[in-house]
Amino acid sequence: MRKHLKLIALAGVIALAAAACGGGETGDTDDGDQADGVQKGGTLRLNLLSDVISAFDPQKEYYSVTWEFYRCCLLRTLMSYNGMSTEEGGTELRPDLATALPEVSDDGLTWTFSIREGVMYAPPFEDTEIVAQDFVRALERTADPDAGAGGYGFYYSVIDGLDDFGAGEADSISGLNAVDDHTLEVTLNRPAGDFGFRMAMHATAPIPDGAADGHVQDYGRFLVASGPYMFEGSENMDFSAPPGDQEPVSGYVPGQSITMVRNPSWSNDIDDLRPANVDRIEITIGGTEDDNALKVDSGELDMQFDGVAPPDQVQKYQTDPQLEDQLFVNPSDAIRYLTINLAMPPFDDIHVRKAINLALDKDSMRRIRGGPTQGELAGHIMVNSLQNNLLADYDPYETPNGQGDIEAAQAEMAQSVYDTDGDGVCDDPVCQNIPTNTDEADPYPDQAALIQQNFEPLGLTLDIRQFERGTMYDRVNDPNTQTALGLAPGWGKDYLNGSTFGEPLFGSVSIGPDACCNYSLVGASAEQLADFGYDATEVPSVDDKIAECDETTGDAQFQCWAELDQELMENVVPWVPYLFDNYVRTVSERVENYTFDQFAGLPALDHIALAGGGAEG
Amino acid sequence: MGRYMIRRTLFLILVLFVISVLTFLIFVKLPPGDPARRFAGRRATVQQIENVREQLGLNDSVFVQYGRLAKGLIPLPGYFLTEEAYYSFVNFVPVKEEIYRRLPVTITLALGGAIVWLLIGIPVGIVSAIRPRSAVDRAGMFFALFGVSAPVFWLGFVFLYIFWFRLGIAPGSGLSPDENLMEGILRGRFLMPWIVISLSFAAFYARMVRGNLIETMSEDYIRTARAKGLSERRVIVRHGLRSALTPVVTMFGMDMGILLGGAIITETVFNLPGIGQYAIRSLVTNDIPAVMGVTMLAAFFIVVGNLVVDVVYAFLDPRVRYT
Numbered sequence: 001m002r003k004h005l006k007l008i009a010l011a012g013v014i015a016l017a018a019a020a021c022g023g024g025e026t027g028d029t030d031d032g033d034q035a036d037g038v039q040k041g042g043t044l045r046l047n048l049l050s051d052v053i054s055a056f057d058p059q060k061e062y063y064s065v066t067w068e069f070y071r072c073c074l075l076r077t078l079m080s081y082n083g084m085s086t087e088e089g090g091t092e093l094r095p096d097l098a099t100a101l102p103e104v105s106d107d108g109l110t111w112t113f114s115i116r117e118g119v120m121y122a123p124p125f126e127d128t129e130i131v132a133q134d135f136v137r138a139l140e141r142t143a144d145p146d147a148g149a150g151g152y153g154f155y156y157s158v159i160d161g162l163d164d165f166g167a168g169e170a171d172s173i174s175g176l177n178a179v180d181d182h183t184l185e186v187t188l189n190r191p192a193g194d195f196g197f198r199m200a201m202h203a204t205a206p207i208p209d210g211a212a213d214g215h216v217q218d219y220g221r222f223l224v225a226s227g228p229y230m231f232e233g234s235e236n237m238d239f240s241a242p243p244g245d246q247e248p249v250s251g252y253v254p255g256q257s258i259t260m261v262r263n264p265s266w267s268n269d270i271d272d273l274r275p276a277n278v279d280r281i282e283i284t285i286g287g288t289e290d291d292n293a294l295k296v297d298s299g300e301l302d303m304q305f306d307g308v309a310p311p312d313q314v315q316k317y318q319t320d321p322q323l324e325d326q327l328f329v330n331p332s333d334a335i336r337y338l339t340i341n342l343a344m345p346p347f348d349d350i351h352v353r354k355a356i357n358l359a360l361d362k363d364s365m366r367r368i369r370g371g372p373t374q375g376e377l378a379g380h381i382m383v384n385s386l387q388n389n390l391l392a393d394y395d396p397y398e399t400p401n402g403q404g405d406i407e408a409a410q411a412e413m414a415q416s417v418y419d420t421d422g423d424g425v426c427d428d429p430v431c432q433n434i435p436t437n438t439d440e441a442d443p444y445p446d447q448a449a450l451i452q453q454n455f456e457p458l459g460l461t462l463d464i465r466q467f468e469r470g471t472m473y474d475r476v477n478d479p480n481t482q483t484a485l486g487l488a489p490g491w492g493k494d495y496l497n498g499s500t501f502g503e504p505l506f507g508s509v510s511i512g513p514d515a516c517c518n519y520s521l522v523g524a525s526a527e528q529l530a531d532f533g534y535d536a537t538e539v540p541s542v543d544d545k546i547a548e549c550d551e552t553t554g555d556a557q558f559q560c561w562a563e564l565d566q567e568l569m570e571n572v573v574p575w576v577p578y579l580f581d582n583y584v585r586t587v588s589e590r591v592e593n594y595t596f597d598q599f600a601g602l603p604a605l606d607h608i609a610l611a612g613g614g615a616e617g
Numbered sequence: 618m619g620r621y622m623i624r625r626t627l628f629l630i631l632v633l634f635v636i637s638v639l640t641f642l643i644f645v646k647l648p649p650g651d652p653a654r655r656f657a658g659r660r661a662t663v664q665q666i667e668n669v670r671e672q673l674g675l676n677d678s679v680f681v682q683y684g685r686l687a688k689g690l691i692p693l694p695g696y697f698l699t700e701e702a703y704y705s706f707v708n709f710v711p712v713k714e715e716i717y718r719r720l721p722v723t724i725t726l727a728l729g730g731a732i733v734w735l736l737i738g739i740p741v742g743i744v745s746a747i748r749p750r751s752a753v754d755r756a757g758m759f760f761a762l763f764g765v766s767a768p769v770f771w772l773g774f775v776f777l778y779i780f781w782f783r784l785g786i787a788p789g790s791g792l793s794p795d796e797n798l799m800e801g802i803l804r805g806r807f808l809m810p811w812i813v814i815s816l817s818f819a820a821f822y823a824r825m826v827r828g829n830l831i832e833t834m835s836e837d838y839i840r841t842a843r844a845k846g847l848s849e850r851r852v853i854v855r856h857g858l859r860s861a862l863t864p865v866v867t868m869f870g871m872d873m874g875i876l877l878g879g880a881i882i883t884e885t886v887f888n889l890p891g892i893g894q895y896a897i898r899s900l901v902t903n904d905i906p907a908v909m910g911v912t913m914l915a916a917f918f919i920v921v922g923n924l925v926v927d928v929v930y931a932f933l934d935p936r937v938r939y940t
Contacts, residue, residue, distance in 0.1 A: 050898075060709075152660070220709075221710075258794070284791050514663045516660050
């Protein structure tokens with residue numbers, strides 16, 4: 001008996017020792033893998049209030065939410081980003097499917113990309129290697145006026161022969177040459193220093209042969225992934241069937257849900273940019289912001305990805321020490337501003353434009369929108385990431401606490417031709433009932449009232465008309481409407497280069513009802529001004545500087561765009577910028593390793609991890 | 618009856634035709650803005666916008682554009698919601714596919730809600746009618762007042778907050794990506810939507826049944842039935858209710874027709890992917906083919922619901938004869 005007891009005791013000690021030693025570093029064999037202290041695994045649960053705008057067709061999607069889904073998860077491109085903030089190198093262009101940064105010829109016209117070998121597509125093309133011709137195919141699809149409608153194909157008109165191909169005047173794009181399977185040579189029709197950034201956009205993501213055939217309008221529902229994730233059910237897509245008989249991927253149900261799972265063809269060994277920590281991403285579409293906020297509070301949802309976090313929830317998370325780590329505030333790379341029509345009196349006088357820059361109470365404008373979490377007060381035009389923070393502290397019209405300085409504004413107004421007695425108050429009739437438009441939705445009417453109040457001491461009264469947002473933009477964009485001030489526009493970058501601000505907003509080619517979006521008429525010719533019915537015959541132009549910056553490459557681009565910004569703010573003054581928008585997000589308590597992708601201006605879903613690898617408690 | 622049915626069917630077609638013309642004018646031709654411009658993107662060239670306009674058929678005459686959309690309303694294979702005309706301007710998903718996928722959700726919501734409001738409204742109305750001015754009657758009518766006064770969107774949010782968020786005894790809104798409609802039903806995702814959608818109808822039906830039954834119970838034939846020695850239960854159920862419920866049938870048919878076209882508010886509050894949610898999205902994004910498809914679907918359900926109700930009425934009320 002005693003012998004048996006000893007044996008039992010020994011067995012018990014051995015069992016205890018085995019339990020203590022088992023499970024590896026995490027102490028639990030069921031936990032996910034760990035990398036860099038971050039637990040891999042689990043299902044990330046998100047919500048979108050609205051579906052993506054073009055059903056995931058990469059040639060059509062002109063929407064930052066979809067761009068993040070592409071960058072983090074579904075599509076790799078020749079160049080890309082690390083999915084982090086400006087301070088963490090998130091604005092730097094990095095090779096993704098390319099082996100290195102491209103070689104650029106001395107004249108800036110030839111860009112050569114060397115492509116990684118052995119990178120395969122996701123199922124059902126898991127046996128197909130990504131090769132140079134696949135990028136050509138993507139750009140051909142971008143040039144196709146049917147397949148590319150609604151997208152941003154205009155960024156690729158700089159490729160020699162692309163527009164001819166799109167017009168049906170050529171069988172191929174002459175500027176694209178797949179030298180071999182792993183070398184792509186691109187010839188431009190003019191130097192473009194930001195071309196590398198354009199090749200980081202997902203309209204250039206490779207498409208395998210046959211995948212997009214017959215799917216001119218709906219390729220997104222048959223998307224073949226190349227990133228760390230793919231749509232659930234991708235392996236069941238059958239491209240051997242006629243296009244009309246093919247079943248779209250089950251992991252994307254338009255208007256209802258998106259489910260992404262790991263791409264078995266991908267691994268961290270072939271991708272330096274994406275940790276891809278979670279195993280699965282489930283996204284529900286629809287609902288309301290308030291309901292989704294409660295879901296985040298309860299842990300049923302990890303994050304509402306688009307839309308705005310309700311102010312009361314933000315305040316709760318800000319003031320509760322247990323929740324403050326679940327609140328994230330990052331610059332979204334969008335700016336809000338007042339746009340000034342340089343051809344309309346009294347704003348054809350630079351002193352008046354400078355005066356209103358000094359008069360505006362930007363702090364109160366921000367408070368109306370929700371307070372300091374909504375963003376930083378803007379003192380210049382381009383968002384800071386586009387200049388690598390070179391002008392982060394630059395504000396030529398800075399006022400105490402950003403609350404406006406009426407004395408300084410009046411001093412500026414006194415120099416204007418419209419203030420004949422030099423008392424700082426406009427005394428010309430053109431300063432009365434200035435045609436102004438704004439958005440009818442909150443908070444713009446309240447902001448309009450504040451603006452009117454701020455400008456009255458300068459002798460400026462505004463005739464403010466409110467419009468539905470789309471109509472507001474159409475009217476401020478159309479010089480024929482003779483709108484002197486637009487109070488509600490905003491602008492965000494397309495990619496991390498100042499060229500997405502320069503020409504679209506201040507280039508003379510962007511003027512007119514059929515163009516977009518130079519509302520201020522910077523660079524308008526005398527002929528254009530006459531056609532639109534203005535008496536002014538001349539307005540400042542920055543076309544030359546824009547052209548110079550467009551051709552600059554490397555870090556010198558940041559400096560060039562910063563110089564343009566300063567030129568605009570000091571010598572042109574087409575805007576009153578007031579807010580660099582923030583992206584404010586609350587997350588559930590299990591979200592870890594939250595990083596902000598400066599490219600898309602959204603959380604980097606490939607970096608996010610879940611506590612305990614997502615194991616339910 | 619046969620001639621009546623033929624007449625009503627022809628009238629149904631006429632009504633749908635008029636609605637289709639009005640819908641086309643209101644949503645397609647009258648609004649400002651250029652759908653081609655929106656479709657082509659904010660920085661499209663003039664040529665690109667023109668290409669899109671051609672692609673969408675917006676350069677065709679009003680009659681050709683209407684004809685294309687009208688052809689898609691013919692309920693025959695090869696015609697009905699044809700992809701040639703009914704292809705979303707917004708997300709390039711065929712309207713037919715969206716409607717077929719979403720319709721079961723809306724049907725589930727409507728049918729379940731209908732069962733709930735009938736199970737609540739009719740008994741409440743009966744009890745209130747047979748015990749007028751009693752505490753039960755007052756409670757029933759208070760419920761009716763509350764039900765018709767409380768907005769659906771408010772009720773929905775209150776229910777979610779109390780029963781899901783605070784008490785945790787009901788599931789939250791929406792369907793999970795990994796569950797289908799049946800799984801969603803079995804997991805109770807439709808319980809609160811059914812209750813919320815049914816409350817206002819139940820309240821209205823309770824009042825209607827109460828009023829009709831009180832009036833019916835004062836009829837001579839009811840007095841005769843009692844005089845013949847029939848039990849009160851038999852008098853109410855066999856004689857009183859039959860007359861009192863006839864108008865309820867009429868209302869029920871119309872209400873079901875309306876709901877099948879999409880319970881917009883309930884679907885939005887509870888994030889149910891039904892026709893109502895699709896209708897809202899289509900309107901907000903000015904997705905013309907989707908707007909046409911959803912509007913005509915809703916109109917179809919309403920006019921057919923009316924027709925069914927009228928036919929059923931003839932079977933319920935022997936005094937009604939159609940020629």
